[in-house]
Amino acid sequence: MLPQVAPAERHMIALDLDGTVLDHGQHGDDQIPAEGYIDPDLARAIRALHEAGHEVIIATGRSVDATLPIVEALKIRPTWVIAANGAVTLKRDALAPRAYRSEIVEAFDPTSALKKIRKQLTNARYAVELAAGGFLYTDQIPAGTLPANQRRVPFEELLGVQASRVVVFSPDEQLESFMSAVESLGLTHVSYSVGTSSWLDIAPDGVTKASALELLASRLEIDRSRVFAAGDGRNDIDMLRWAARHGDAVAMGQATPEVQAVASRVTGPVEESGLLHALRDRFPELSALV
Template sequence: MARISSEQADRLPVSERHIVALDIDGTVLSHGFGGAGDDALGGHIDPDLAEAIRALYLAGHEIVLSTGRSVDATIPIAERLRIRPEWMVAANGAVTLKRDPLAHRAYRREYVEAFDPSDALKKIRTRLVTASFAVELADGGFLYTQPIPTGTLPSEQRLVPFEKLLGVQASRVVVVSPDHDLEEFLDAVSTLGLTHVSYAVGNTSWLDIAPDGVTKASALDVIASRMGIDRSRVFAAGDGRNDIDMLRWAGRHGDSAAMGQAVPEVQAAARRVTGTIEENGLLAALRERFPEVLGA
């Protein structure tokens, strides 16, 4: 792989830049390795993959981490990759971050989509009575009814009764129901008739709810417009149900790849399927898409 100096990063004309939108968990980051590169947020980033992402960044392409994680859990991944992207998408598209040019490591919340989650929460609670409920607030705080064990949520958290989740301005709602297996969970969610919200169910019994029409794809579309990059020069990769809209959007205009371990409906949303996270599938997809930077 060719080494590219940081001075080259600004030399690529806008007409030649690509947006490279990357999901984090299960795409860039794998879990359970426990190696020296793992940190408190959990997970392992393959060194060759990290080098490839950094090479694309230094070549002048726009790397956009696009994740369901909170802001607090997204920025450290960029730091581990040793990149400072201009844009990042958190909370499944509800929060879009922009790098602050006046501060070395700071990002500001450029766009925040918020909604009142009361109706959705009340409806879900009638079917999933033993579930844990949480709300990520528009200002970045996090209210929860029972602890949710994950490193992808905000650091500022507060235990509250269910009623305190109602009537707030939320960027997303999280519902976790370990008492239900995935099939039961999917069946319950399908019968809820949720309206005026966007939602995605994870590979475990985990439900993320965002404001109506807000997805990773909607956030990336705004970023592409702001940067003046044609949608035909967008590449996206992901592995979860919350990536479906992003993969379809990118594939419709440009290119998209689903990870090999993704469920069939996620794979069907992408233009192509790459290897699993264990097979370093993202690295293979990036090399195929950007041979001029990464080699075949």
């Protein structure tokens, strides 16, 4: 157990999940389960920092439904959880279902963006995560990070709703041509990021993991020099750039060059416990525990 930190000395520790906390690859001959593998030493380090009084905040592109089981697997009870790439911020509430309630939900009408994208990506699959909860989709897409409450609908039923996130998945498209098509769309009044596969996440204008963390840092009165953030995807770029201005922004070793370029440092890849090494560098007291 680490000694308790004074409130004025606590850090904000913002952690992406997939590819940062969660490993989806292989360890030797053992196939990692679909929900991902968490290094036990890493989980122990995260719990120790949380129990010492630091503000550990999960900041993920996952839906709420797919995020809270990972929080439970880490055996932590953080006050704040950020889901849907910053569009949904949860606050711990013992009386709420699953002990969390939606504190902030950013929403937008995705009609314009969806119509533009459909003209360019004719074979793509489309889905909308509703601000009020639930998920509408036109064709099946990988669902590991998405809500359990799903309903298949015609494309037209995605228009005119209030969405916290739009997902576009085009499995037949090569990533390079997919990115080129997305860049040519000239999307405005939305925030978007392209994943490592042909997967596009669209959020309300100005909403990112960074915008959600900025709001929480102000509420919590945590100095920006005591921010630690770690991630590996293009949806982490804004978060890492924000953290790097005054604090510690760590890109995972397997991250693409454009992600690594905005971080203040690069650690090892997820399969080599890169996040654990980065946390030990920042918090040397962890070395005595793990």
